[in-house]
Amino acid sequence: MNQIKQMFELQQKLNDATNGIIWTEGATKDGRQISWLRCIYMEAAEAIDSFNWKHWKDIEGQPDLDNAKVELVDIWHFIMSEAIHFGDTGFAEAYENMEPEREVNPELMVEILEKMVAAAAGANVDKSQNALYEITSIFFKALANMSMDVPELYKRYIVKNQLNTFRQDHGYKDGSYVKMWGGVEDNVVAFNIMDEHPDLTPEQLYKKLEEEYKQ
Template identity: 55%
Template structure:
């Protein structure tokens, strides 16, 4: 099993744990409509906002590359979810041998993100329109320009996947979850664990999150 297939399995497990398999019909446990496309375009907007496009601010500042990478991983969660929903997850395997360009070309990246935003909005508004394959193509184009290969994407995804699972199992939905861990956001803590243990398994990462969080709750 390759790393793309493993990510799809982890994503389905997360969605199943969050809402049960009813999510495959397009609704939550509470019978609320799920729009993965809305999730995509909201995260895309946040990624675009990291490119210092505001002319009334210092546009010579460097883009927030770290946040852009984080937003791309969030986008990937939603892309996979929609692909699973329509049973088209095998399509992404065409990118298994992705060659990163590492150009960090702002024009290409912003244009690709804006196209992704437009496609996801169109699919969200018109239920009969499904642009997930086009969005998948754009996603892998974007990460290649950010010098992210499949192995790197897998590591980043596992961190966020396990953190999302941890959040769900520790009161994220009812608002009791503590996102700021002793002055540091949980995202940062999770990635620091991965950086310190590059070969860590998803289950061991979860255990480390649980150990650190138990100390926060005692404060």
């Protein structure tokens, strides 16, 4: 199975567990309306903040590329969710062998992310628009510009997907979940596990998270 197809299947499973199978109709099992497009443009705006764009503050600061990658993975969660909701996931497999750029261009990255904000926000306001394919194309341009390929996206996605699943299974919604594990944030713990064991399956990673959480 190719990695993009597997990510879609994992996202479907996570959304079903988190929001109930009714989520594909546009609402959670609790009756909350879902706007994946809003999720996309809000995360894209957060990704822009990873780059030193403010002319009045920290003008010598360097881009936070690690955080930008984290934000891109979050955006991918929401793009896949919008695609599943729309009813078309196969189109994204065309990007399986996309080629990354050798160097990151921060100025171009901000421009790409702004295009994503504009496309997602515009489609969210004008419901007659279907911006899914445009947004996905923009996303993979952003991915390439960050020197990321699909295997790296997959690795990072698996970590966040299994961590999100783990959180939901351990009281994230009711507030009983503990996010700091021995003084280290769960995100960091999860990525450290994957760095040490890069060939873990999603199920094996989940078991490793359980072992760490109990300590």
